Amino acid sequence: MPFGLGFFAAAGAGGVVGSYDLLESQILGSNQSSVTFSNLNTNYASQYQQLQVRMLLRGDRSADTDALICRFNGDTGNNYSVHSLGGEGSSAFSANDFNYPFIEYIYFVCGAGASNAFDPIVMDILDPFATTKYKTTKTFFGSTAGWNQIRYSSGNWRNNSAIATMSFQPRYGTVFMAGSRISLYGLKAA
Amino acid sequence: MPTNTYTALATITLSGTDSEVLFDSIPNSYRDLILVANYTCSSDTGTVIYLRFNSLSTNGSYRAMRGNGSNAATGSGTDAMLVSWGTGLSTSRANSIIQVFDYAQTDKHKTSMVRNDDSTLKTEMITNRWASTSAVTSISLVPQTNTFAAGSTFSLWGVIA
Numbered sequence: 595m596p597f598g599l600g601f602f603a604a605a606g607a608g609g610v611v612g613s614y615d616l617l618e619s620q621i622l623g624s625n626q627s628s629v630t631f632s633n634l635n636t637n638y639a640s641q642y643q644q645l646q647v648r649m650l651l652r653g654d655r656s657a658d659t660d661a662l663i664c665r666f667n668g669d670t671g672n673n674y675s676v677h678s679l680g681g682e683g684s685s686a687f688s689a690n691d692f693n694y695p696f697i698e699y700i701y702f703v704c705g706a707g708a709s710n711a712f713d714p715i716v717m718d719i720l721d722p723f724a725t726t727k728y729k730t731t732k733t734f735f736g737s738t739a740g741w742n743q744i745r746y747s748s749g750n751w752r753n754n755s756a757i758a759t760m761s762f763q764p765r766y767g768t769v770f771m772a773g774s775r776i777s778l779y780g781l782k783a784a
Numbered sequence: 785m786p787t788n789t790y791t792a793l794a795t796i797t798l799s800g801t802d803s804e805v806l807f808d809s810i811p812n813s814y815r816d817l818i819l820v821a822n823y824t825c826s827s828d829t830g831t832v833i834y835l836r837f838n839s840l841s842t843n844g845s846y847r848a849m850r851g852n853g854s855n856a857a858t859g860s861g862t863d864a865m866l867v868s869w870g871t872g873l874s875t876s877r878a879n880s881i882i883q884v885f886d887y888a889q890t891d892k893h894k895t896s897m898v899r900n901d902d903s904t905l906k907t908e909m910i911t912n913r914w915a916s917t918s919a920v921t922s923i924s925l926v927p928q929t930n931t932f933a934a935g936s937t938f939s940l941w942g943v944i945a
Binding site: 612614615616617619621638641648650652679680681682683684685686708710711712713714716734735736737738739742743744746773775777779780 | 786787788789790815816845846847848849856857858859860862883885886889891892893895896897899909910911912913915917943944945
């Protein structure tokens with residue numbers, strides 16, 4: 595049974611700010627070595643309780659995959675931990691890392707992967723502006739463009755500070771390719 | 785400046801069984817689409833539910849992983865995209881959240897990720913890729929050898945970026 599959306603085509607997005615809002619977005623028109631969102635606690639802590647980052651990435655590394663470096667507040671110390679669960683078509687697996695210098699075990703397609711392919715990553719950051727708890731992430735991502743896995747990862751930043759900056763960069767390659775996108779969304783508390 | 789997003793585009797509630805649920809004429813004014821399905825099937829499925837863009841069944845691929853309480857399984861295919869991978873029961877209500885990224889962009893393949901949960905049987909996660917740079921103008925969900933039951937609901941949202 596088809597359901598045509600012609601009636602809704604003219605509606606467009608509402609103009610009133612709701613509970614799930616686009617805060618900032620970087621849609622890369624040219625290659626870029628990193629993406630950083632700054633002043634997050636100043637700009638958004640009073641209104642938003644959760645953050646979500648929606649990404650669609652391709653890197654320049656000559657292999658079929660690169661890893662994503664995610665850091666909070668510029669912290670390069672070994673203050674991050676990760677657990678990951680995944681499937682690659684023939685076996686399920688898990689991995690972990692403790693006391694690491696960034697949120698790791700998040701991957702995306704690169705040069706040796708399928709042409710025109712960009713890999714999706716959705717990262718939720720829970721209670722990012724709380725000052726009484728460590729910060730946790732949950733990330734859902736996958737690919738059939740080269741590294742060919744479906745994965746779910748949890749991350750932890752052992753720091754009670756409110757998140758002021760969030761930065762993303764390729765681990766092994768040089769840039770995110772033009773056409774990549776990293777968009778930040780905020781969710782309000784009830 | 786914060787911008788309201790997550791715009792409701794359409795909801796389909798089945799008054800009878802249906803072998804295909806199709807959202808057609810999707811506007812190109814959003815960046816991502818999110819489709820939430822809450823459904824049962826009219827008989828035991830034992831098979832998959834396909835995800836199709838623009839009513840095409842070619843150029844799809846997937847990686848899936850499933851846990852059923854006893855073991856974890858993973859699978860893959862290069863001939864289809866999936867909403868549900870594996871067995872379903874007529875008495876089992878399933879929920880699927882399908883996210884389609886950059887669906888209207890013509891410079892990249894179309895990727896989607898699915899969380900599919902059936903409290904009686906399994907929890908699944910799936911990643912799909914449609915190897916086409918064409919804009920997605922329709923999305924359909926098609927059980928392989930079954931039909932969706934009356935009362936099943938399917939809702940589509942547009943997300944800006």
